[in-house]
Amino acid sequence: MAASDFKPSPFLEPGAAASIGSLAILHLKRDQLIPVVLKSTADDGYAEGAVTNTRFGSFPHSTLKDVPWGTQVRASKVDTGSRGRGGAKRKIDDTEPKEAIQAGTGFVHLLPPTPESWTISLPHRTQVVYTPDASYILQRLQVRPGQTIIEAGAGSGSFTHASARAVFNGYPSQASSEPSLKKRRYGRVCSFEYHEPRAIGLQDEVRAHGLNDLVRVTHRDVYTDGFLLDEQDPKDKSPKADAIFLDLPAPWMALKNLTRQRLPARTAKIVANSASSDSADINAPSETETPSEEPTEPFISPLNPNVPVHLCTFSPCIEQVTATVAALRRLGWTEIQMVEVMQKRIDVRRERVGLHEEGLRGVNATAATVDEAVNRLREVEGRFKEWHEAVKEADVVAEANGQPKPR
Structure with a gap:
């Protein structure tokens, strides 16, 4: 990517005001936010150009561009008469939008995109990890700028955006233009998703939000195929993860692929079946076990070999928790804890007192x-x-x- 073509992510460097082509958040009320990509021309036949319609009025994008973030923007009266026009007249109107006329009522607040506002406004492909959970998880995983985090079960991408901001330490594509005496480590999010349409949708969002330098989305079943990257050079296959977040239905089945050395086939099988064999002896021979050939290719661990790695699994049921804890203990993970995060919203209301x-x-x-x-x-x-x-x-x-x- 050429330096002149580079555009920073609005989630990381939104600038002082909204601009054409960037993502903005229209704040209607506390629990209703609308993501909008600002456009310079009409695509729906309004005389004022591109328009976003809400329950509080219509907002031409011409009234939103170059407006400082946090500004209250009044609704406008829009002319829909050009919707039925065609031919050359329609093309002229599209390139020359009319000036918007302010309406008497209705307004929104124009906000920059953040992982918190995106979590509320994103298109739901799955259940999402909300901000109270995501903030606690990133804090307990000790995620810092410049680190690498593995995320399995990306879903709608809520935690992906929060992780990208947490590890952000510059853009790797701009590394050559930054003179430095010490090699800089850039943060990365290696996201894995089993469902291909969800993986494709998340990849499109990551690219549109300018996060493709930080986030790598991979369509894969991590239960069987593990967490290595699709690279030709074996040295680049390992993510060298400092932290791991598993939002999976059966996280214990993926733990066998998060080790520093190759597991014997019998051990991997017992760990994967932790839900049904909680009391099984890892060293006991199995009567039904058939000998299997050990892999011949060299073992590559997805973990950072130089630092302690922190892991978090996100499970709604206690049965999932017990199976995961059993697998973690068998694999040698230490300091295992279970935490339930309870959110309580406190309303702050303006009141005239006196x-x-x-x-x-x-x-x-x-x-x-x-x-x-x-x-x-x-x-x-x-x-x-x-x-x-x-x-x-x-x-x-x-x-x-x-x-x-x-x-």
Whole structure:
């Protein structure tokens, strides 16, 4: 890729404002975000050019480009009259969009794409790993810039984007243009997906989001084929992973491929069957076992040989957990822990508080400060004092006129 053609990922370097051709997030409300690729020309027949329609109004892309991130953008009135036009007139209108007219109501906030906002707005191909889980997993895996992480079961790509940001330490394709005395290690995410359409969809998203320098998507069954990369040079086959995340239905079946040395065939078989043979002796001979030929090619480990490797599996059922823990123990993994992450959302609401707001609808009519409470008490005491003095004066006047005291 030529230096002039290189475009940084909007997830990593979004810039100060939205630009044509980049991904932007339209924030309608807290749990409703819309991803939009800004376009300069119309593709749906609006006179104003490309338009995104939402429940809060229509937003021509001409009103979104070059707008600083975080800006509140008002909806616009759009002219749909050009939808039925054809021929040369239609082509002229497409190249010369009309200026958008601001509507009276409706707005969105324009946000840069982040792994958090993408998790909420992405097209769901599978269940996703949400931000509370992803942040905790990356912290426990001790993922740092410049490291390599293996992800198996990529699915919709939520954790893929979070991992790419965590390991980002520059773009490898731009390495030649960066003078450096010390060799720089660039972060990588080696993502594996068994379902081919999902793998293709994720690869397209990675390319569109400018992350193809950091993320490598491979269509493979890691249970049987392992985690090595499809490279011609044997030296480049190993990812040399510093961290591993397995979001698989049966993660124990993939653990036999995450070792530093080749496992005997009997050991690999017992580990793969951990769910049904939890108490099996790894050294006990099997009566039904048939001798198998050992592979002749040299063993290549997918793990980094120079540092301790951290591994996390993501399982919803306790039966999966027990089978995975059994396999981990047999393979020599240490410091095994099970953690359940519970998220609790706390709503923060704006509320008008104060005694001066008393009588208004939806207002908390209590003292906002101690001084306001003291002043209100003094005001109440002053009113009582005035009332008692008025009663006393009325009694004196009545007594002077020979009239009964008013009560």
